[in-house]
Amino acid sequence: MRMVRSVQLRCRGLTVVVPDMARSAATILCLGAHHILMGPGGDLGPIGPQMLFPGGDGKPAVASPAVASAKEVVAAVAEAEERIKVNPDSFPLFASLLSDATMLMVEQARAALSRSGALMQEASRAQGRSEEDVQSIGLQTLEEPLIDAPASHSAVISVDHAAGCGLPC
Incomplete structure (x- = not known):
């Protein structure tokens, strides 16, 4: 979250490019972005401490x-x-x-897991993003594939899925 806040303070509109895979901290950075550029092979991976x-x-x-x-x-x-x-x-x-x-x-592992949803919420409140825009991002929909379901640390969200959940792709 420090990275997300730091980058957000340095720009008016944060655009993150995901040419291949973003996992954990990189996925959180994407949630804090105003725009996410993902190609057909781009994926967001789980938020897994x-x-x-x-x-x-x-x-x-x-x-x-x-x-x-x-x-x-x-x-x-x-x-x-x-x-x-x-x-x-x-x-x-x-x-x-x-x-x-x-x-x-x-x-510590249990505490880190319980904070994952809160990190998603905090990151999605990007600087300049309205509360309406935050609510339009389907964070509850994203919690299942990004936090709850993954059995491994591999990519799980495609660009189409991310856009369908309201992420700014």
Whole structure:
């Protein structure tokens, strides 16, 4: 959102060009744009917060940090909880598999996911955009493909779909 606000303050009308794919922060930037130029191959990807897992010493792993989506972190913990309920003897296996995930990380992942809709709302209130224009953007329609449904971090919204949801394409 800092990037969106910063760019909006520097121009009267923000135009974002999406030649291929925009994901996460780039999708939020598009939601804050007055105009989005997308070609036939352009797509907007999910707004999916990413989590960086530390190395064994508790510090970020510099060489190859482990990155997972917040949605994957929450889902993995929920899946482990369910499997342990069914088979309590599986606890050591899941404790080992999830040893890098702390409770704090899981709570951060949940908080990041819950903020995704608010980020969409805030970004859509582009400088100079009327409340009527904000309401014409189908944010509720976009929440499903951009936040709720994606199982991976791949492109999900085509230019036709984006225009159909009221984005300024």
